[in-house]
Amino acid sequence: LNASTHWGTQALCDHFIRTNVCIGVFEIAKAITRDCMICQQVNKKIMRRPPQGGRELARRPFQNIQTDFTELPQVQRFKYLFVIVDHLTHWVEAYPTIKATAEVVSKILLEQIIPRYGIINTVDLDRGPHFTAKILHQMAETLNVAWKLQTPRRSQSSGRVERMNQMVKIALTKLMEETKMNWLKCFPLALMRIRTKLRPDIGVSPYKIILGLPFLTTSGNIETYEEGEQGVKKYLKVITSTLEELRQKG
Incomplete structure (x- = not known):
């Protein structure tokens, strides 16, 4: 899923837990995102979202x-x-x-x-x-x-x-x-x-x-x-x- 979307850690978790049950899913998603070269190159540039x-x-x-x-x-x-x-x-x-x-x-x-x-x-x-x-x-x-x-x-x-x-x-x-x-x-x-x-x-x-x-x-x-x-x-x-x-x- 990450290879086709590169959504990031939280979005991967949100999508996965809608249809699956898995202990430690956040840590798994975090590790997948951390090991993805494209996510690491781009996501680190994201700035904190200002208040609505x-x-x-x-x-x-x-x-x-x-x-x-x-x-x-x-x-x-x-x-x-x-x-x-x-x-x-x-x-x-x-x-x-x-x-x-x-x-x-x-x-x-x-x-x-x-x-x-x-x-x-x-x-x-x-x-x-x-x-x-x-x-x-x-x-x-x-x-x-x-x-x-x-x-x-x-x-x-x-x-x-x-x-x-x-x-x-x-x-x-x-x-x-x-x-x-x-x-x-x-x-x-x-x-x-x-x-x-x-x-x-x-x-x-x-x-x-x-x-x-x-x-x-x-x-x-x-x-x-x-x-x-x-x-x-x-x-x-x-x-x-x-x-x-x-x-x-x-």
């Missing part, structure tokens, strides 16, 4: 998002990744771009994000020229989207996307070390690793939150889907029973 801000939680996926450009070594004509993080699920989308401009931002939001996930309520971003251009404010006004620019005194307002930028770069570095390919070819797999990694706060991956089923990291592991379906059936039975009791009392 107090923004109100969204009610649906992609109701509130955070966006940013991250610069990478130029490959062909591509030099940037436009990163978008959903506030509720932490699902990440990223698009290689040639320029970091307002036109690129509006094109991706209008052609990729909104048709796929629906109208966005709020967008958190910094005060770079690619986010303060008139064309974006016109788009936001037309679609009734709240455009929230980050202020120097409240840098945590876009902290999640900054941390996600760091995670993307770390995942890309590991994949580039493994495959000897450039980041442009590696970034789809990097996104997969991030989306399928369990969130430490709730123990569920963004992939499962969005799609309702766990991502199969090994072939033939269909029982994981069956367990998920059984859980849904049990949940529906409880709801049905509760509604029937309420109906009888009414």
Whole structure:
């Protein structure tokens, strides 16, 4: 599992103990990570995550998002990744771009994000020229989207996307070390690793939150889907029973 994901010690433990019982699993995962050359080369550069801000939680996926450009070594004509993080699920989308401009931002939001996930309520971003251009404010006004620019005194307002930028770069570095390919070819797999990694706060991956089923990291592991379906059936039975009791009392 570590060879295909390089998630790190805690994420390996979280994934393993969901389906297996093993005494000393943390020490085993720690030893595996310690002996992995790629993990040691990259993970040691991770900085401590800053405290989260107090923004109100969204009610649906992609109701509130955070966006940013991250610069990478130029490959062909591509030099940037436009990163978008959903506030509720932490699902990440990223698009290689040639320029970091307002036109690129509006094109991706209008052609990729909104048709796929629906109208966005709020967008958190910094005060770079690619986010303060008139064309974006016109788009936001037309679609009734709240455009929230980050202020120097409240840098945590876009902290999640900054941390996600760091995670993307770390995942890309590991994949580039493994495959000897450039980041442009590696970034789809990097996104997969991030989306399928369990969130430490709730123990569920963004992939499962969005799609309702766990991502199969090994072939033939269909029982994981069956367990998920059984859980849904049990949940529906409880709801049905509760509604029937309420109906009888009414």
